[in-house]
Amino acid sequence: MEYTELADYEVYAGAVTFWRARSSTPCADAVDGRPLSPQHEKHVTRAPDPDEPSWIGTVFEIQHEFDAEAVRRTLLAWHAKHESFRTLVTRDDSGLHRATYRPENLHLAARDAGSYDTVERVYDVVSRYFDRTVRPDSWPHLVAATVVPTNQEDGPRFLLAFAADHSVMDAYSQVIAVSELDQLYTAALAGEPLVTEPAASYVDFSVAERAHAAVADHGHETTRRWLDFLEPDEPRFPVAPFPNEEPADLTLPQRSISRWLVGPEVSDQIHQHARSLGFGMQPAVLVALAEAMSTATGTADPFKFVMPMHTRTPEYTASMGWFVGISPFTLQLAGASGLPEKLRRADEASAHIRSDAQIPFATIADLLGIDSSPRFVVSYVDLRHLPGAAQFDAVRARALRSIRYSDDEFYFWVVRARGGINVSVRHPNNATATAGVERYLQAFTTVLQELATQPEPALV
Numbered sequence: 001m002e003y004t005e006l007a008d009y010e011v012y013a014g015a016v017t018f019w020r021a022r023s024s025t026p027c028a029d030a031v032d033g034r035p036l037s038p039q040h041e042k043h044v045t046r047a048p049d050p051d052e053p054s055w056i057g058t059v060f061e062i063q064h065e066f067d068a069e070a071v072r073r074t075l076l077a078w079h080a081k082h083e084s085f086r087t088l089v090t091r092d093d094s095g096l097h098r099a100t101y102r103p104e105n106l107h108l109a110a111r112d113a114g115s116y117d118t119v120e121r122v123y124d125v126v127s128r129y130f131d132r133t134v135r136p137d138s139w140p141h142l143v144a145a146t147v148v149p150t151n152q153e154d155g156p157r158f159l160l161a162f163a164a165d166h167s168v169m170d171a172y173s174q175v176i177a178v179s180e181l182d183q184l185y186t187a188a189l190a191g192e193p194l195v196t197e198p199a200a201s202y203v204d205f206s207v208a209e210r211a212h213a214a215v216a217d218h219g220h221e222t223t224r225r226w227l228d229f230l231e232p233d234e235p236r237f238p239v240a241p242f243p244n245e246e247p248a249d250l251t252l253p254q255r256s257i258s259r260w261l262v263g264p265e266v267s268d269q270i271h272q273h274a275r276s277l278g279f280g281m282q283p284a285v286l287v288a289l290a291e292a293m294s295t296a297t298g299t300a301d302p303f304k305f306v307m308p309m310h311t312r313t314p315e316y317t318a319s320m321g322w323f324v325g326i327s328p329f330t331l332q333l334a335g336a337s338g339l340p341e342k343l344r345r346a347d348e349a350s351a352h353i354r355s356d357a358q359i360p361f362a363t364i365a366d367l368l369g370i371d372s373s374p375r376f377v378v379s380y381v382d383l384r385h386l387p388g389a390a391q392f393d394a395v396r397a398r399a400l401r402s403i404r405y406s407d408d409e410f411y412f413w414v415v416r417a418r419g420g421i422n423v424s425v426r427h428p429n430n431a432t433a434t435a436g437v438e439r440y441l442q443a444f445t446t447v448l449q450e451l452a453t454q455p456e457p458a459l460v
Helices: 038-045 068-081 119-133 171-189 202-214 221-229 264-276 281-297 339-349 353-357 361-368 431-452
Strands: 002-004 014-023 056-062 087-092 095-100 106-116 142-149 158-164 255-262 303-310 324-331 376-382 398-401 410-417 420-427
Touching (some): 002 410, 002 420, 014 119, 038 095, 038 361, 068 106, 068 142, 068 171, 119 142, 158 171, 171 398, 221 324, 221 353, 255 431, 264 431, 281 303, 281 324, 281 339, 281 376, 281 410, 281 431, 303 353, 324 339
Parallel strands (some): 002 398, 376 410
Antiparallel strands (some): 014 106, 056 158, 056 398, 087 095, 255 420, 303 324
């Protein structure tokens, strides 16, 4: 599965319908005393730019006939299962307060958005709706759209796309939603009762996350690692080591790339070689990223970026929410004598990522007086064994992100999927940055291919 913008997805011409939850009770009757997570609190208090969209989502094809009532039942059941979709934040002079609607007080409103005979118009209508509607300070935090194609020669099918604010969804949620929604719709179309047993709630997880945050102070090991990682002057996040000399045109969104670098045979071979040396796939990818950066930009160690990591515990495996933290990552390969030593260094450099991610960065930012955002972020995830992964290609599933405006942010999402290794990138909209990223992706591909052809270690 790729992670791209909606503009990079092949929608089809047809009839568009928008779907959003409504409550039959006022917000004042849904008061919820559970606190927000620190990152949710920071997210909602940061004044949103009304001109810049901020959402993540998913689009995929449901390969059954379109039935509006079945869609309504599907989305209503989905909201009933996941409390995160039913919660919201209100603000008054005393601060922020949570409200959470009960499932029985919700209904799904459908709005006919028209029928269009070009894919460009469909994309424009759907993207504008997502961009205008999804905000961190307004509910609902999740909306959906269906597109029923004019041409049904390939059999019954339609697109289901949804967009959500980050406060109620993360990348894992985007992916597992595909099989969950497909199964709900299949049951709804057949007239079967829909299972709405609640999943473990992200709202409850937020309470636990506040407890994690409470242990952080200036002497905490995670705080110290952030201090060592950040530029000391302000402090600020390190810049990405890409040439970025030309000013970006901030009237245009960042450029977006999605590319398959190597196929499953190469990625499997890399994994086998890493395992033969006592390591997993993640250290091998980190080594490849670092060596490619040295080749593409001529920069020496250390290789530094911010790395997202999921914070889910087993009981939240099937939950929708924002179960993600970030961690500083620094890798030095200078002087490493061979691949085993490089893998060991990468493994040691990433050993603290999971524990650091448990401490919400919003708490660290308050402690250290940080008011800036990460400028170089690299994520690595393996999606091969997630629910529904075997069908992602068949249903044309793709995780989505909204457009972004920035002149210094470089984000890389490295995904290992059944089809191999895919990289999605967003970067400043100028020719210098584009050329630098292209050199990097070429170097990264070369290093991955070289790792796949490493000789097997001699048997003793």
